[in-house]
Amino acid sequence: NAGVMQNPRHLVRRRGQEARLRCSPMKGHSHVYWYRQLPEEGLKFMVYLQKENIIDESGMPKERFSAEFPKEGPSILRIQQVVRGDSAAYFCASSPPETSGGRDTQYFGPGTRLTVL
């Protein structure tokens, strides 16, 4: 039973380029969350999505950041025109639907470490 998959594990971008991070939730999970971990800090919530819907994006920066979870395929976190301050570890988590009885335990992927030069 595969866990949450994220790729790439490491991503290096120059300032001004685009970064695209992918997340495949655990099988049967319909909720995806993105978190960012800056150096020496805890994880900060960014966005919560269900298939084809953004449920809560209260943690997303207003500009340059976007996320989607299409009907088919992985969830994508896109960062346009990256800046050095975007360097961080980006973690994806998934949880089962409410009807499954799994309540709301979130299972995390290995993260993508983004470095902006």
Place this chain on the structure above:
Amino acid sequence: AQSVSQHNHHVILSEAASLELGCNYSYGGTVNLFWYVQYPGQHLQLLLKYFSGDPLVKGIKGFEAEFIKSKFSFNLRKPSVQWSDTAEYFCAVNGGGYNTDKLIFGTGTRLQVFP
């Protein structure tokens, strides 16, 4: 505002010592509480969780945590640590009940265990 405080930023212990990591939260209403562990170079793994019922929760690898509602605390304990427990530990909270609310994390506690 919703928040989680972990007062111990860095803890250093010898093997066989007892461990207690503090976690206090500020959150209106009922809560779900979690401890996650991040071993060096690895992703976050769930250690234990509290949803309701018995406030003393037992998790994997000999860890346990106690929910004390009056103190808004959910401290993590282990009677005898091992070198392999060296990791970063995160306390997290979200809204109670059957919901899918985002997690609020503490800043983490780095535990180093020396043989």
